[in-house]
Amino acid sequence: MVSFQHLAYPTRMGPESPRPLTATVTVVDGVISLLDGELPDSDLVAVGARWNGWFEEHESSRLSSLAVDELTLVRSLGGKLLAVRKVSVTASAEKYAIGNAWALLDRARDGDKLFDVSLDLVCIAGLDGFFSRVSPSFEETLGWTDDELYSRPFVDFVHPEDVDATLDALDGLADGESVIGFENRYQTKDGGWRWLGWTARYHATTDKIYALARDITAERKLRIALAEARDEAQMANQAKSQFLASMSHELRTPLNAIIGYSEMLTEDAEAAGDETLVRDLSQILHAGSQLLTLINGVLDLSKVEAGRIELFYEMCDLKTVLTEAAQTVGPQAAQQNNRLVMEFEDVVAETDQMKLTQVVLNLLSNAAKFTKDGEIRISLKRLGEMAEIRVEDTGAGMSEEELQEVFIPFQQGRASFVSRSHGGTGLGLSIAAKFIELLDGTMDVTSEDGQGTQFRLTLPLMRPARGRARAVAGGTLVVVGSKH
């Protein structure tokens, strides 16, 4: 702390006669305040008034003098010099004192500038609950003039619901805690409310609170709108999944009857030896089971999207799982004169056998559908901590555009006529991809028009640690692109 003895004989440039002043002021962090004596109140000191006089600096035991011949007071309130705009010093003053005085006054001036230019609300307040200085941005933001803000305790301006929290924050400040990110509502002069976000500290040496506030009304509105939009989107998505699940259920019940009666009639027709009837009925059964596959697919997909797929991990001999899947598809592959080649290493992995079987069956039956007089190869090997499964065919393949859409529900490669002739739901690959993702594996595909398709899966050998995020929307699915 440095103190200046003000022994000035101020010469006021105004209608009133000059009068001598004697005052001791302290300058701390650029804020000048009165310790002893008197300074004119703001009503006496017009902005731009000019003062001549002496400053004497007390530092330790030394007394030195500092001549100030011109001092412009910007404002003064309650005996406190709140801002000093301009000081010029006579040549007779000692140099160090001049330097100190300039530095201190410069800092005071810099502080003023910050107060003046700040778009944020800058203020100084006492623990008595009153502002002692506010920046012009207060009036710009809230509409209250400085004098209105000084005339009442500042909690008077705070929204009734925020008063308790504000007083708690003040208690914290008095105990030496910093306030960071505290939010409350201040009333505006026109009766509205603005949300302010505060940063503040209390300095015991000056017994003052120094605080910054930002108008976060718009930001808060945006924050709330975003949260609402997110909640709405989640609810809509859930409603969609719920709708799909109920719809699938409602569709399965009548289908139950169609398939059941068709099977009964087939039994009767077979017993009667009526070949034509057996063939016609098998068409109904075929269509029925295709519809059932589609409904089950929609149900699977809605379960995945609603996060309601349960995984049942167990130690699986992958060679056995794949062999059984290959045997199931064998007859279908043979129908179009395809060779089915198996190349299996012994690999044991902790995974969900049912889901993996569903995925592999889907890939194999796709291969069988789109390959004629060719080869379907399924292979299994261990790659470090992963199992690698490949399903490759020499069939129709896919163009680059088809590859990009291969995992999207209801997008079937070869669009209309091929998919019609090959049946299928357009859901199988989407579900397969999501299952593999849930099992913490990866699935990628390469293909080229007319040159066959190669699917490659990897699966961890051990069940991943619990609590690991299973973000279905995430991106472990990779479409590698066409081979060239």
Add this chain to the structure above:
Amino acid sequence: MTRLLVVEDNEMNRDMLSRRLERNGFDVSIAVNGVEALESAQANLPDLILMDLSLPEMDGWEATRQLKEDPITRPIPVIALTAHAMAGEKERALAAGCNDYDTKPVDLPRLLAKVRRQLGE
């Protein structure tokens, strides 16, 4: 002849399932809701019950609970049949006391295998 009680509220499914079971050599009686199922089970003591779970009056879960609380009907195996293939359905059925669970549409060979397993055949 093995006596089965089929509990199913949908007329078509009930007719179809009971006729197909009869063709496979079972003596089938029917109930259309949980209350009828309880009455029939207590009066006739069937060898096994195929229980739809979503039923009017009293649902299949409650009917199964009551069957399993009564010392007389408790030994009768109950296989739940439901079109709800959602996760947790199997657990809910077993928690109510069902001995096994199958989904609709009925895959007859699969269902018959489950029936025979419950009957210890």
